[in-house]
Structures are given as structure tokens and as C-alpha cells.
Amino acid sequence: MDEFLKTCLIVCPLVFLAGFVDSVAGGGGIISLPAYLMAGLPAHLAAGTNKVVNGTGTMVATLKYFRSGKVRLRPAAVAAVCALAGAALGAQLASMISDAALKTAMLIALPCVAVFLVVKRDFGRDDAPKADVSAAREVVVSALIGLGVGCYDGLLGPGTGTFMILCFTAFLSMDLLTASGCSKAANLASNIGSAVVWILHGSVLWKLAAPAVVCNILGNWLGARFAIRGGSKKIRGMMFVVLGLLFAKMLYELLT
Numbered sequence: 001m002d003e004f005l006k007t008c009l010i011v012c013p014l015v016f017l018a019g020f021v022d023s024v025a026g027g028g029g030i031i032s033l034p035a036y037l038m039a040g041l042p043a044h045l046a047a048g049t050n051k052v053v054n055g056t057g058t059m060v061a062t063l064k065y066f067r068s069g070k071v072r073l074r075p076a077a078v079a080a081v082c083a084l085a086g087a088a089l090g091a092q093l094a095s096m097i098s099d100a101a102l103k104t105a106m107l108i109a110l111p112c113v114a115v116f117l118v119v120k121r122d123f124g125r126d127d128a129p130k131a132d133v134s135a136a137r138e139v140v141v142s143a144l145i146g147l148g149v150g151c152y153d154g155l156l157g158p159g160t161g162t163f164m165i166l167c168f169t170a171f172l173s174m175d176l177l178t179a180s181g182c183s184k185a186a187n188l189a190s191n192i193g194s195a196v197v198w199i200l201h202g203s204v205l206w207k208l209a210a211p212a213v214v215c216n217i218l219g220n221w222l223g224a225r226f227a228i229r230g231g232s233k234k235i236r237g238m239m240f241v242v243l244g245l246l247f248a249k250m251l252y253e254l255l256t
Contacts, residue, residue: 026161090154
């Protein structure tokens with residue numbers, strides 16, 4: 001069998017799945033980046049191709065959420081701008097903080113988040129009571145979410161969209177569906193910024209990126225449709241899957 005065809009058979013189905021998961025609850029990179037590495041791509045080509053492909057899929061999901069009225073422009077835009085700054089800060093801090101220490105902290109935090117979601121069953125539900133949030137508070141909190149989660153993205157990265165959904169829901173009283181839409185819009189900005197850097201460095205395998213983009217777009221479109229039709233309940237269920245995958249990934253990396 002042709003080597004390129006083998007690579008596509010490994011990457012494309014996983015990239016489709018990653019797009020579906022990411023458009024619902026974030027965290028698609030946990031699936032897509034290892035797919036490129038499994039196919040034998042060098043790390044820099046895997047990272048660059050992954051960013052370009054995921055950025056395209058995220059754009060489609062963002063448009064789907066936007067057309068369904070599930071993106072609040074002000075918090076999404078503020079978080080997007082601040083996430084870019086936060087990611088740059090996180091990248092600088094990455095050289096100063098032990099990777100193992102960060103992952104150990106995440107291994108402690110992730111089960112706590114899962115337990116919180118199990119105990120607080122009304123968290124982010126469509127019919128849960130929503131607190132009134134002033135415009136000034138919305139801007140400030142969105143900026144802090146963008147900076148904080150963006151900094152995490154620069155430090156580690158996996159699960160950034162998931163944590164952004166959780167923050168929008170917890171601190172701005174959004175339902176999970178609206179929070180997912182806002183996080184997609186914010187993630188789109190950071191994905192574009194990263195993709196441009198990788199493209200300028202020539203770290204994108206365009207031959208593979210073309211079919212992968214098609215699969216990722218399809219996965220994102222179907223995932224966004226699934227989330228919008230199913231509401232916060234569907235997103236909540238998918239978040240447990242993402243948190244479990246993230247926990248397993250970090251535990252494996254620490255042990256090996």
C-alpha cells in the first residue's frame with residue numbers, strides 16, 4: 001500500500017473524531033496531535049499541520065455556533081484578544097516551570113473538576129437560574145479567562161477549550177452551550193495566531209493537511225450540530241470524556 005495512503009488512513013479518521021469532540025466540549029488536540037505522531041510525522045510538522053487543520057475546523061464550528069445565536073460577541077472577543085497575550089506569556093513561563101510539576105498539579109485538579117460536575121448536576125444547564133452580569137464585569141472576567149486559560153495553553157495546551165467552557169460557565173453564568181460557542185470563537189483567534197507562525201516556519205505538511213482539513217471540518221460541523229441540538233446535557237457528557245482522556249494522557253507522560 002502507498003505510504004501516503006497509509007498515513008491518511010491513520011490520520012483522517014482520528015482527525016474527524018478530534019473535530020467532533022473539540023466542537024462539542026474542547027480538547028480535540030488530545031486526539032489529533034498523537035494521530036500525526038502515530039503516522040510518523042516529525043514533531044514540528046505534526047504540531048504545525050495540527051494547528052492549521054484544527055484552526056480551519058474551529059472556524060467552521062464557530063460559524064455554526066454563531067449562526068445558531070450561541071456566541072456572545074463581547075466576552076468571546078475580549079477573551080480571544082487576551083488569550084493571545086496569555087499564550088505568549090505562558091510560552092515564556094514554560095522554560096521557567098517544571099513540566100512534571102505542572103502535569104502533577106493537573107492530575108490533582110482534573111479529578112476534582114470531574115467530581116464537581118458529578119455533584120453539581122445543574123452546572124451549566126440550559127434551564128439553570130442565571131445570575132445577572134454587568135457589562136463591566138463581563139469584560140473584566142472575560143479578559144481574565146482569556147489571560148489565564150491562554151497562559152495554560154502556552155504552558156501545556158491540551159484541554160484549553162474545555163477549561164475555557166468551564167470558566168465561562170462558572171464565572172459568567174453561561175449555559176454550557178453558549179460557553180462552548182464563546183470558547184470556540186476565542187480559540188479560533190489563538191489557533192490562527194499559532195497557525196500563521198507554523199506556516200511562516202514552513203512546518204506544515206500541506207499534502208496531508210488538505211484531506212485532514214476536510215475530515216476535521218466535517219467532524220466540527222457534525223459535532224457543533226450535535227451540541228446545538230442536544231443542548232448542555234450533551235456537552236456535559238462529552239466533557240467527562242475529554243477530562244478522562246486528558247488525565248490518562250498526562251499520567252502516561254509522567255510515568256514514561
